[in-house]
Amino acid sequence: LSEPGPRAGSAIGPVYFLSDYGRADEFVGVVHAVLARRAPGIVVIDLTHDVAPFDVAGGARTLERAVRHLGPGVVLAVVDPGVGGRRRALVATATGPGPGYFVGPDNGLLPPALDALGGPSATFALAKTEDGPATFDGRDVFAPAVAALCSGARPEALGGAVDPTSLVRLPAPRLERTDLGEGHGRLRVEVTWIDRFGNVQLAARDDGPGLGRSASVGVPRARGSVTAPHRLRVVRTFSDLHQGELGMLLDANDRLALVVGEGSAADRLGVGVGDLVELVW
Amino acid sequence: LSEPGPRAGSAIGPVYFLSDYGRADEFVGVVHAVLARRAPGIVVIDLTHDVAPFDVAGGARTLERAVRHLGPGVVLAVVDPGVGGRRRALVATATGPGPGYFVGPDNGLLPPALDALGGPSATFALAKTEDGPATFDGRDVFAPAVAALCSGARPEALGGAVDPTSLVRLPAPRLERTDLGEGHGRLRVEVTWIDRFGNVQLAARDDGPGLGRSASVGVPRARGSVTAPHRLRVVRTFSDLHQGELGMLLDANDRLALVVGEGSAADRLGVGVGDLVELVW
Amino acid sequence: LSEPGPRAGSAIGPVYFLSDYGRADEFVGVVHAVLARRAPGIVVIDLTHDVAPFDVAGGARTLERAVRHLGPGVVLAVVDPGVGGRRRALVATATGPGPGYFVGPDNGLLPPALDALGGPSATFALAKTEDGPATFDGRDVFAPAVAALCSGARPEALGGAVDPTSLVRLPAPRLERTDLGEGHGRLRVEVTWIDRFGNVQLAARDDGPGLGRSASVGVPRARGSVTAPHRLRVVRTFSDLHQGELGMLLDANDRLALVVGEGSAADRLGVGVGDLVELVW
Numbered sequence: 085l086s087e088p089g090p091r092a093g094s095a096i097g098p099v100y101f102l103s104d105y106g107r108a109d110e111f112v113g114v115v116h117a118v119l120a121r122r123a124p125g126i127v128v129i130d131l132t133h134d135v136a137p138f139d140v141a142g143g144a145r146t147l148e149r150a151v152r153h154l155g156p157g158v159v160l161a162v163v164d165p166g167v168g169g170r171r172r173a174l175v176a177t178a179t180g181p182g183p184g185y186f187v188g189p190d191n192g193l194l195p196p197a198l199d200a201l202g203g204p205s206a207t208f209a210l211a212k213t214e215d216g217p218a219t220f221d222g223r224d225v226f227a228p229a230v231a232a233l234c235s236g237a238r239p240e241a242l243g244g245a246v247d248p249t250s251l252v253r254l255p256a257p258r259l260e261r262t263d264l265g266e267g268h269g270r271l272r273v274e275v276t277w278i279d280r281f282g283n284v285q286l287a288a289r290d291d292g293p294g295l296g297r298s299a300s301v302g303v304p305r306a307r308g309s310v311t312a313p314h315r316l317r318v319v320r321t322f323s324d325l326h327q328g329e330l331g332m333l334l335d336a337n338d339r340l341a342l343v344v345g346e347g348s349a350a351d352r353l354g355v356g357v358g359d360l361v362e363l364v365w
Numbered sequence: 366l367s368e369p370g371p372r373a374g375s376a377i378g379p380v381y382f383l384s385d386y387g388r389a390d391e392f393v394g395v396v397h398a399v400l401a402r403r404a405p406g407i408v409v410i411d412l413t414h415d416v417a418p419f420d421v422a423g424g425a426r427t428l429e430r431a432v433r434h435l436g437p438g439v440v441l442a443v444v445d446p447g448v449g450g451r452r453r454a455l456v457a458t459a460t461g462p463g464p465g466y467f468v469g470p471d472n473g474l475l476p477p478a479l480d481a482l483g484g485p486s487a488t489f490a491l492a493k494t495e496d497g498p499a500t501f502d503g504r505d506v507f508a509p510a511v512a513a514l515c516s517g518a519r520p521e522a523l524g525g526a527v528d529p530t531s532l533v534r535l536p537a538p539r540l541e542r543t544d545l546g547e548g549h550g551r552l553r554v555e556v557t558w559i560d561r562f563g564n565v566q567l568a569a570r571d572d573g574p575g576l577g578r579s580a581s582v583g584v585p586r587a588r589g590s591v592t593a594p595h596r597l598r599v600v601r602t603f604s605d606l607h608q609g610e611l612g613m614l615l616d617a618n619d620r621l622a623l624v625v626g627e628g629s630a631a632d633r634l635g636v637g638v639g640d641l642v643e644l645v646w
Numbered sequence: 647l648s649e650p651g652p653r654a655g656s657a658i659g660p661v662y663f664l665s666d667y668g669r670a671d672e673f674v675g676v677v678h679a680v681l682a683r684r685a686p687g688i689v690v691i692d693l694t695h696d697v698a699p700f701d702v703a704g705g706a707r708t709l710e711r712a713v714r715h716l717g718p719g720v721v722l723a724v725v726d727p728g729v730g731g732r733r734r735a736l737v738a739t740a741t742g743p744g745p746g747y748f749v750g751p752d753n754g755l756l757p758p759a760l761d762a763l764g765g766p767s768a769t770f771a772l773a774k775t776e777d778g779p780a781t782f783d784g785r786d787v788f789a790p791a792v793a794a795l796c797s798g799a800r801p802e803a804l805g806g807a808v809d810p811t812s813l814v815r816l817p818a819p820r821l822e823r824t825d826l827g828e829g830h831g832r833l834r835v836e837v838t839w840i841d842r843f844g845n846v847q848l849a850a851r852d853d854g855p856g857l858g859r860s861a862s863v864g865v866p867r868a869r870g871s872v873t874a875p876h877r878l879r880v881v882r883t884f885s886d887l888h889q890g891e892l893g894m895l896l897d898a899n900d901r902l903a904l905v906v907g908e909g910s911a912a913d914r915l916g917v918g919v920g921d922l923v924e925l926v927w
């Protein structure tokens with residue numbers, strides 16, 4: 085770690101900032117300003133601030149997807165419905181080539197990203213102060229901790245060590261695979277992400293039926309029925325599909341995704357995050 | 366002030382940029398580019414660009430809330446329905462630990478933030494040129510002035526001094542407090558901000574009935590009636606509320622705010638910015 | 647060009663980044679992170695990421711409008727429905743005082759901006775790799791190329807030269823002007839942009855009837871009819887109009903634009919991008 089200094093912010097790498105603050109209000113700008121004031125020269129990269137309000141699971145998945153592509157630096161992640169309450173405020177350290185520190189609430193937001201880097205090597209709970217506002221910890225608690233780390237502070241100087249296995253964790257998304265023999269199979273799996281283009285990411289890391297094969301996809305409804313299934317082709321990339329054609333591919337995060345050529349698979353299938361889909365091939 | 370130089374932009378501190386330009390068009394990016402071209406090394410922090418189009422009062426309140434948290438630097442604020450017309454283009458200087466300069470139109474946008482820092486110490490009207498486009502002063506007038514200040518120019522080199530008391534000011538939000546005796550009271554007060562989470566900020570700086578007390582809140586309608594009031598509790602922070610419970614707290618800007626546990630108080634009460642609410646306790 | 651080095655990113659100028667990625671997902675942040683990891687010290691200016699999904703023409707026009715205001719640096723533009731397919735990935739070089747390099751897909755996105763700077767001086771097709779993901783070239787192909795250029799790589803080191811005249815080009819917007827004699831005229835012209843404020847930019851660079859004149863504007867419908875025309879005044883700037891008055895002006899990009907005083911001309915006229923309007927004076 086670099087020693088504290090007027091421009092030490094640059095030495096440790098950028099701050100990678102994710103939240104559900106949106107950009108319509110000044111929340112994000114104020115956190116940037118606090119970081120710049122406390123650690124001049126700091127570079128802040130906004131991952132996104134459009135996590136749905138209070139959607140800890142959505143934020144956790146976004147951070148998990150992004151983290152493999154981040155270099156050295158500090159992750160600042162705030163989706164925090166329990167702000168001001170008893171949930172702990174964490175600094176977690178990670179080894180490996182990515183960010184060295186993760187700062188955020190202990191509500192399940194950080195562990196998936198930490199696990200993607202091999203798990204936290206240590207975790208600390210930020211010391212609490214009882215005075216002052218208790219509704220904007222991104223500004224008042226987390227940003228100062230990030231600025232301190234960027235200025236060379238050791239995490240143990242910011243709070244007491246806590247057991248990494250004590251971190252709050254969210255349930256894993258549902259995934260049920262059935263081998264039907266002779267190259268056939270069925271996958272019931274949860275939708276984990278709908279992106280801007282309407283691509284439907286699934287909680288599955290393999291390629292299901294395999295490249296070039298066909299499959300059908302339906303949406304399980306109440307009492308075991310499945311909506312009229314759609315045919316799809318497993319392809320390598322978007323341009324392998326005709327405009328409007330439904331397909332499936334391994335996406336840029338190595339997850340199975342339902343896609344439509346220059347269109348929205350989410351609209352086509354009528355699914356959202358948390359829904360189950362059933363693939364049969 | 367630093368002398369002009371290729372990286373003098375950093376010496377004076379960041380530019381804090383607020384506007385109603387939105388992010389869907391290239392307006393904000395072009396202003397960033399103009400700043401970078403004229404003052405290489407300049408750091409720009411976007412406070413927000415989602416002030417509602419032409420909403421000078423909303424922009425002024427946003428800047429007022431943010432300004433206490435900004436360090437040294439230059440505020441660039443543009444919500445400017447009168448662009449190209451007779452309204453003056455201002456540089457105001459402030460003393461104190463925050464931004465040293467405020468640049469923007471003379472239409473009420475800057476004074477609340479300046480007042481929060483003790484008022485302007487001097488104000489200057491940017492010299493006008495009659496040629497060239499007259500529809501994008503953020504790019505053509507304000508950004509060049511900001512870049513000049515960041516490069517070491519004195520504000521008096523950019524325009525003539527004007528009387529700080531001559532600045533256009535917006536009316537203060539409505540606030541009427543009635544002491545009903547024996548610890549009871551009534552507050553009729555204007556809604557000044559609905560944030561992303563649906564929190565309803567009021568134009569009142571104290572805690573009304575006081576922490577731990579109950580109150581009722583209604584919305585005055587025509588002819589003096591008030592909608593069926595809602596009960597609420599005065600709490601310290603969001604996590605003191607059950608999910609869905611209506612409460613009131615002193616928010617991160619030390620203003621009274623109506624909030625709902627993990628929900629939207631604006632939706633619950635059906636109020637928007639500019640509406641009055643009536644608190645009784 | 648600067649030699650590669652740990653902070654060479656700053657030497658060549660900022661990266662100007664435009665895409666249809668939106669900001670709700672982490673796409674933009676991840677590209678920033680890849681740039682920062684590969685070229686520490688790089689400065690990235692976001693022009694906009696809200697180009698409509700797959701809208702190459704809209705992205706091309708946005709970049710064309712912005713490019714005159716950019717200083718030295720590298721343009722990174724990604725609106726790329728053909729990602730992973732056979733469309734080429736380009737580096738184009740430009741002379742003149744603006745950005746020296748343009749990086750993006752060969753689908754019509756870059757040429758209008760290049761032409762605004764006098765046309766590309768050379769173009770190169772990025773070398774392809776067949777392994778790895780094929781769905782996020784912004785992260786995996788374009789950003790690494792930009793980082794290499796910012797670190798001092800020559801474009802010919804990144805791919806083979808291609809004929810600049812072979813670049814894919816989009817059709818020009820429609821424009822039909824009729825001189826009606828004695829100072830009268832008619833202009834049928836395509837709407838090329840609706841901005842946040844509802845201003846309606848037209849594909850015409852002159853001032854039509856001329857400053858201070860009146861005209862009427864209608865929207866051609868099927869079978870040659872034109873909707874009931876609106877009267878308008880040709881003005882210099884927005885503040886020359888009364889609130890709610892329809893006008894026309896030469897906008898900040900030197901294009902004819904229909905505008906309403908503190909209102910939306912697009913709403914008033916019921917037009918969108920790609921529609922024709924008919925001006926008569």
